[in-house]
Each structure stands twice: as C-alpha cells, then as structure tokens.
Amino acid sequence: MTDSAVVGRTGPRARAAAFLHRHARTRLALLLSAPLAWLGLAYLGALAALFVTAFWSADTFTGDLVKTFTWANFHDLVTGEVYRTIALRSLGVAVAVTLVDLVVAFPMAFAMAKLASPRAQRWLVILVLTPLWASYLVKAYAWRVMLSSGGLLGWGYGLGATVATLSYLWLPYMILPIYAGLERLPNSLLDAAGDLGARGWRTFRTVVWPLSFPAVVAGSIFTFSLSLGDYITVKIVGGKSQLIGNVVYDNIGAANNLPFAAAVATVPVVIMLVYLAAVRRTGALENL
Amino acid sequence: MNLSRTARAALWTALVLGLGVVYVPLGVVVLNSFNSDRTFGWPPPGFTLQWWGAAWRSTGVRDALWTSVQAGLGATAIALVLGTMAAFAVQRYRFFGRDTVSLLIVLPIALPGIVTGIALSNTFHSVLGVPLGLFTVIVGHATFCVVTVYNNVLARLRRTGLNMEEASADLGADTFTTFRLVTFPMMRSALLAGGLLAFALSFDEIIVTTFTAGAGVRTLPIWIFENLFRPNQAPVVNVVAAALVIVSVVPIYLAQRLSGGDPQTR
Incomplete structure (x- = not known):
C-alpha cells in the first residue's frame, strides 16, 4: 500500500x-x-x-419497408376487434398470473422470512432459486405433459392452462422480493403491534402489508411484464389461444410485416410504462 | 411474535405445499431422464443411463452449451462494469434525473422480452447494419442483465457507507488506491452475487435470443426449443434439463453464501 x-x-x-x-x-x-x-x-x-x-408500412409483395408516414397500422390495431380482444385477454392473463403468484408467494415468503431459522432460511432461498435455473422451456413442457388429457392433472390446454403454467414459471420472481422485503421488516414492529393488542390479521393489515407493499409491487413488475410479453408458453400449453406476443411474433416471422408488429408491440410497452409510472412512488423499483 | 399456533401451522403448510408444487415437475424431469421408455411412460418400466450417455455424446448439446457459456460470460462481464458504475453514481451522488437513471436500468427487464428483442434486432439489422451473431446476443443479454448487478451493488453501498473510504483517504491513499484496496474488496461478494444472477438470467433467456441470434448461433435454450417437439430427441432434451437443475444448486449456494442474509433485522 x-x-x-x-x-x-x-x-x-x-x-x-x-x-x-x-x-x-x-x-x-x-x-x-x-x-x-x-x-x-x-x-x-x-x-x-x-x-x-410502427408508422411505416411493409410492401405486400416484397416485404420491403416503405418509409412513408402512415397511421394505417395503429388504425388497424384500434379498429380491429380481434386485436382488442387479444390485448384485453393478454392483460387479463397478466393480471391473473400476478394475483395467483401473490396469493401463493406471500405466505411462503412470510414463513421463510419470519418463521424459519437463519440456517433454514439460507436453504429455503436456495430451494426457491434453483427452479429458475431449470430451463423455462422444459418446465413449460413438463406442464404440457401434466395437463395433457392422459396426464397427472389432465385439464387440457387453453387460457387456464396458460395462467397456471405462467404462474408456476414466475413464482420465484414473486417470492424473492417479498421475502427480501419481509426480512428487512424488523420483528420488533410485529411484537409492538402484538403488545398493543393487535391480533394476527390486524397486524398483517396495518403493519406487515403496508411495509411490504413496495416489495409486492416489485415482484408484480416481474410477473406482470413476463406474462404480458410471453408467446412461447401459450404456444406450448395455450391450445388455440393467442396473446399479444403471438401477434407480434407472427407479424415478424410469417407475415413479414415489421411495421405492424412494431405497432402491436407498443401496446405492452404503454401498459408497462403506465404501470411503472403508477408504482414508482411506492419505492418498488429499489426493491427489485 | 404473536402468531397463533394455527396461523403458524397454516404458514408452514403453505410453504411446504408451495415448494412441493414447484418441485414435482422438476422431479418428474429428473426421474424421466433415467426412464428407459422413450416416450416417458408412467410409471417408468425401467431405468437406464443411456440418455445421459446420448446427451454427453451429442455435439448439438455441446456446441449449444459452449455458445450459452460464451454469451453468459460476455453479458455478465458487461453487466458487471455498467451495473457497478451506475450503482456508484446513483448511490453516492445527488443529481438531476437520478430517478430516471434507476428507471432506465430497470426498463429492459420491465418491458416484455419480445419488445426488447425486436427493437434490438431492428436496430442491428436496418439501422446499424451489424450482422446478427454471438456478438448481438451478448449485447442483447447485457442490456437486461445490468439490473441484477446494479441492485446488488446498490444494496451493498447502502449498507457500507463512506467511513472506510474516508479513513483510507485520511491515511494518504489516493482515489485509485482507495478503490483498489478498500472499496473493491467491500464490493467483491456483491459483485459475485450479481454476476451469478446475471449469468443465470442470460443462460435461460430465449425470447431476446431468438431475435438477436443469427442463423448459425444456437444457445442452449434455442437448441432445447428446436428439439422440444421432436419425439426422438425428447429423452436428450430431458437429460439436459435434469442436468441444469442438478448443477444449478452450486452457483446458487455460492451466491447465497456470499450475499448473506442481513443480520441486523434479526
């Protein structure tokens, strides 16, 4: 030195x-x-x-970009009933996945953060993280096998299957931020609530939930955005259902219409930007 | 804590059940990698190691694995540099647009992968004229990996404060020496934890990869997707998945040990 x-x-x-x-x-x-x-x-x-x-167009025959300004893509997008349905369906799937993950993840994260011993905590975090390394595709495929008519669950394919599979895939992304948030929450606050006479539910509603809310929102950013753009899981377990991601993908690949794909892609971007702007003040972005 | 016994039992049950649901499909994958029936008949009629042998010998798997490792290492290296720089700027300075910087870093992971994918591929393809290949995959992955390093370093900086560095400066060390001997050692485990997460994120990514990889570039997820619906490759795909599950415990354990739980709250 x-x-x-x-x-x-x-x-x-x-x-x-x-x-x-x-x-x-x-x-x-x-x-x-x-x-x-x-x-x-x-x-x-x-x-x-x-x-x-998104304001250009593609030549129908050659597929080349025509670089002149046009509203046509957005016009088609807004007036096409099928796109409105698909956009709403994608939004619904993303919301459903987020809610399912929240309901499943919160008790798990709470048990991890507040009931488990520090030693057990380390192992539990490893247990939650490990599935993230297993290929996303293989997990989706495992669900396809389980959901098939002869499989373990046998629900068949469709939107419900898509929501279940996506919830499964993104669950760790919800558990980890909530766990981290709850771990930072001092136990003394919970004890104080108890000393002041609050029972479990009341403590949860007035102390735990408000203080862990930024962490919940942080987790929801992942589950929401990952579901909103997905087109692979829905191909594997969604049956004939289509989400926004499929429309974008098909317009790039099969239809070779990048301008329209770009116009469709603005839908999830706008939804995410609105969402991020709405949650920014909760401090969620620092909890990711 | 004043939780009733029922509440405790319910929470433990939720945790155990939740982990059970998470692990059943993974367990099936690992078990099926030894299933002697090619179509994964259930229950397995017998067990065999031949699929593991086939996967080991498969050049497709080996090439894809190597491509994924290269992409992961490249993206992680870039993410480490950019994430650390940004975390220092945001945590140590007050400036106009500070919140915007953190939003900007989160954005690539907050926007759906398909948007990032087509935006980057369009830019490479029609704006810059860069041919798609491994390099473009690394650029795409690095873009959404920055956030993991950034978050880990930010958390560490928040916890350590400036005292050590001020002491170092008072003892005569200049800016660079302080960084090398004081700041960097304090950051090391956070960098490793963030880097491991970045690598994991890159390693399993398929959507951005689909759009930024050239024709000849096949990462492991792309290889899996191409072979997922080919019946005669299914056992090998399954072995690859099982191997990933088993091997992944090591880096996660390391990351967890190094980042460590926060002891103050206990």
Missing part, C-alpha cells in the same frame, strides 16, 4: 487521482457515461427506432 501511494504521488496517475478527488461532478460524469450510453442512447434509441417503424 505504501509503495503505490508513494509512487502515485509523483506520476500522472497522482494528478488524475487528485483531479478526480476534487471534481465530484467529473467523477459522476465518468461513472454515468458508459451506462447512459448503453441504456440511454443505444437501448432507448432502439426502442425509438422501433416506434418510428
């Missing part, structure tokens, strides 16, 4: 260090440069370019 400090005091490195030490704004600018270039310029730029494409 002494070595580098002494050597550093004379060279250009020392001057750079001293300069950085004195200029906090320069330090900040350097720290922000790369992340902002990547996410602010490249990523947002890509999203913007996609949005611009």
Whole structure:
C-alpha cells in the first residue's frame, strides 16, 4: 500500500487521482457515461427506432419497408376487434398470473422470512432459486405433459392452462422480493403491534402489508411484464389461444410485416410504462 | 411474535405445499431422464443411463452449451462494469434525473422480452447494419442483465457507507488506491452475487435470443426449443434439463453464501 501511494504521488496517475478527488461532478460524469450510453442512447434509441417503424408500412409483395408516414397500422390495431380482444385477454392473463403468484408467494415468503431459522432460511432461498435455473422451456413442457388429457392433472390446454403454467414459471420472481422485503421488516414492529393488542390479521393489515407493499409491487413488475410479453408458453400449453406476443411474433416471422408488429408491440410497452409510472412512488423499483 | 399456533401451522403448510408444487415437475424431469421408455411412460418400466450417455455424446448439446457459456460470460462481464458504475453514481451522488437513471436500468427487464428483442434486432439489422451473431446476443443479454448487478451493488453501498473510504483517504491513499484496496474488496461478494444472477438470467433467456441470434448461433435454450417437439430427441432434451437443475444448486449456494442474509433485522 505504501509503495503505490508513494509512487502515485509523483506520476500522472497522482494528478488524475487528485483531479478526480476534487471534481465530484467529473467523477459522476465518468461513472454515468458508459451506462447512459448503453441504456440511454443505444437501448432507448432502439426502442425509438422501433416506434418510428410502427408508422411505416411493409410492401405486400416484397416485404420491403416503405418509409412513408402512415397511421394505417395503429388504425388497424384500434379498429380491429380481434386485436382488442387479444390485448384485453393478454392483460387479463397478466393480471391473473400476478394475483395467483401473490396469493401463493406471500405466505411462503412470510414463513421463510419470519418463521424459519437463519440456517433454514439460507436453504429455503436456495430451494426457491434453483427452479429458475431449470430451463423455462422444459418446465413449460413438463406442464404440457401434466395437463395433457392422459396426464397427472389432465385439464387440457387453453387460457387456464396458460395462467397456471405462467404462474408456476414466475413464482420465484414473486417470492424473492417479498421475502427480501419481509426480512428487512424488523420483528420488533410485529411484537409492538402484538403488545398493543393487535391480533394476527390486524397486524398483517396495518403493519406487515403496508411495509411490504413496495416489495409486492416489485415482484408484480416481474410477473406482470413476463406474462404480458410471453408467446412461447401459450404456444406450448395455450391450445388455440393467442396473446399479444403471438401477434407480434407472427407479424415478424410469417407475415413479414415489421411495421405492424412494431405497432402491436407498443401496446405492452404503454401498459408497462403506465404501470411503472403508477408504482414508482411506492419505492418498488429499489426493491427489485 | 404473536402468531397463533394455527396461523403458524397454516404458514408452514403453505410453504411446504408451495415448494412441493414447484418441485414435482422438476422431479418428474429428473426421474424421466433415467426412464428407459422413450416416450416417458408412467410409471417408468425401467431405468437406464443411456440418455445421459446420448446427451454427453451429442455435439448439438455441446456446441449449444459452449455458445450459452460464451454469451453468459460476455453479458455478465458487461453487466458487471455498467451495473457497478451506475450503482456508484446513483448511490453516492445527488443529481438531476437520478430517478430516471434507476428507471432506465430497470426498463429492459420491465418491458416484455419480445419488445426488447425486436427493437434490438431492428436496430442491428436496418439501422446499424451489424450482422446478427454471438456478438448481438451478448449485447442483447447485457442490456437486461445490468439490473441484477446494479441492485446488488446498490444494496451493498447502502449498507457500507463512506467511513472506510474516508479513513483510507485520511491515511494518504489516493482515489485509485482507495478503490483498489478498500472499496473493491467491500464490493467483491456483491459483485459475485450479481454476476451469478446475471449469468443465470442470460443462460435461460430465449425470447431476446431468438431475435438477436443469427442463423448459425444456437444457445442452449434455442437448441432445447428446436428439439422440444421432436419425439426422438425428447429423452436428450430431458437429460439436459435434469442436468441444469442438478448443477444449478452450486452457483446458487455460492451466491447465497456470499450475499448473506442481513443480520441486523434479526
């Protein structure tokens, strides 16, 4: 340590260090440069370019982009009854998956955070995380086997099967933020509520739920967004049902109509942006 | 805590049942990887190791695995750099648009994968003219992996405060020396935990990959998807899935040990 400090005091490195030490704004600018270039310029730029494409059209014969401004894609999207149905259905599926996951995950996370011993906690977290590494596709396929008419559950395919499978897939994403939120919640608060006469349900309603709400919202961002854009699970267990993701996918692949796909893709983006804007004040984004 | 015995029992039951439901399909996958019946007849008529042998010898699996590892490592490396920089900026400084920066980092994972996928592929393809390949997959994955590193480093910075670094500066260390000898060692386990999560996220990703991978690039999930509905490949796919489940315990255990629970709240 002494070595580098002494050597550093004379060279250009020392001057750079001293300069950085004195200029906090320069330090900040350097720290922000790369992340902002990547996410602010490249990523947002890509999203913007996609949005611009939504106002173009594709030549019906060649599939080439026709770069003249048109509202036609959005017009089709808004007036087409089938798209409205699909958009509402996708929204419904995303909401249903989020609610199912919330109801299943909250008691699990609570037991993990507040009832299990610290040693057991570590193992429980591992148990919850492990399924995330098992391939998403294989899990969906395992559900397909279970849901098939001769399978373990035998419910058949459709929207219900899609909701069940998606809830299964994204459950860990709901458990982990809630667990982390509940773990941060001091036990003394729960004891205080009890000392002041609150029973279990009342403690939950007035102490646990409000304080863990940001964590719940953080989890819901994952379950909601992951469900909203999914087109693979619905292909595996959804039978003939279609979600927004399928419309986007089919318009890129089979129909080769990127402008219309881009227009359809703005629907989940707008829904997510509204959702993020609504939950930003809860502090959920810091709980992800 | 003042929970009634019934409430405790109910919560434990929910936890055990929930984990049971989570693990039954995985257990079936692992068991079926030894099922001697090619079509996974239930109950298994016998057990065999031949599918594991077939998967081991499959060059498709091996190539896909290698591609996935490369993509994961590349994306993780970029995410580590960008996520750490952003976390330091947001946690250590007050500036205009600070909330926007954190929103920007969350955005790629908050928007549906298909949107990120087609936006990036459109930009590579028609705006920049970059041919799709492994490089574009890495760029796509890094974009949504930044958030895991960012969150881990942010949490660590919040917990450690500035005292150590100020002490180091008072003792004569310059900015770089302090970073190397004080700040970085404090960050190390958070970086590892965030990096492991980023790698996991990249390793299982299929939607962004579908749109950003060129024709010849096949990550493991893409390989699985291509072979999922081919009856004669089903046992091998199943072995790959089972192997992933079994092997995954190691990095998760490490990440969990390193990030450690927060002891203060107990």
